[in-house]
Amino acid sequence: MEQRISFVTLAVRDLDATHRFYVDGLGWAPEMWVPGEVLMFRAGPLLVLSLWDEAAFTAEVGTAPARDGVPPLTLAHNVATRAEVDAVLATARAAGAEPVADATERAWGGYTGYFADPDGFRWEIAWNPGPIGELVLP
Incomplete structure (x- = not known):
């Protein structure tokens, strides 16, 4: 099996x-929008973010997602500068995102902050100056 993720699907x-x-x-352009069913975005060259209606998700996957507390994952959007971190966080908050954590300098050398989308999924907005951070920038 190839070391690759093709879709991230969230209910x-x-x-x-x-x-x-x-x-x-946020101004994202959907690749697919089926009202009442699914909303999909190209999130990278070979990656799609699929936001699926919870009832349809449950019908296929077989069990409803847990809704107590914070979902046990984060999605990260890396940018090239500290200023871009602040700008993206401001855009998300203007769009109605719940502020989770203001941007701050991290012990590992980066600068990151968090917001939550309407379902509570945490988005990390990050400037990562190291080699692994450079792997994910366009």
């Missing part, structure tokens, strides 16, 4: 609210 409670947040608020 969302209110697909219309999710659409408003990502498309109207």
Whole structure:
């Protein structure tokens, strides 16, 4: 098996609210939008972020996602500068994102902050000056 991820799929409670947040608020352009079912974005050259209506997700996967507390994962969006971290966090908050953590200098040398989307999924906005950070920048 190749070392690769093709899709990240998240179950969302209110697909219309999710659409408003990502498309109207953050300005993302969908690759696919099936109202009431799924919203998909190209998130990288070979990566799709799929936001799937929770009922459809449950029908296929077989069990409802846990909703107590913070979902046990983060999504990261890396940028090339500290200033871009602040700008993206400001855009997300203007779109209605819940502020989770203001950007701060990290012990490992980067600069990151967090926001939550309408379903509570945590997005890390990061400037990572090391080689691994450079791997994910366009």
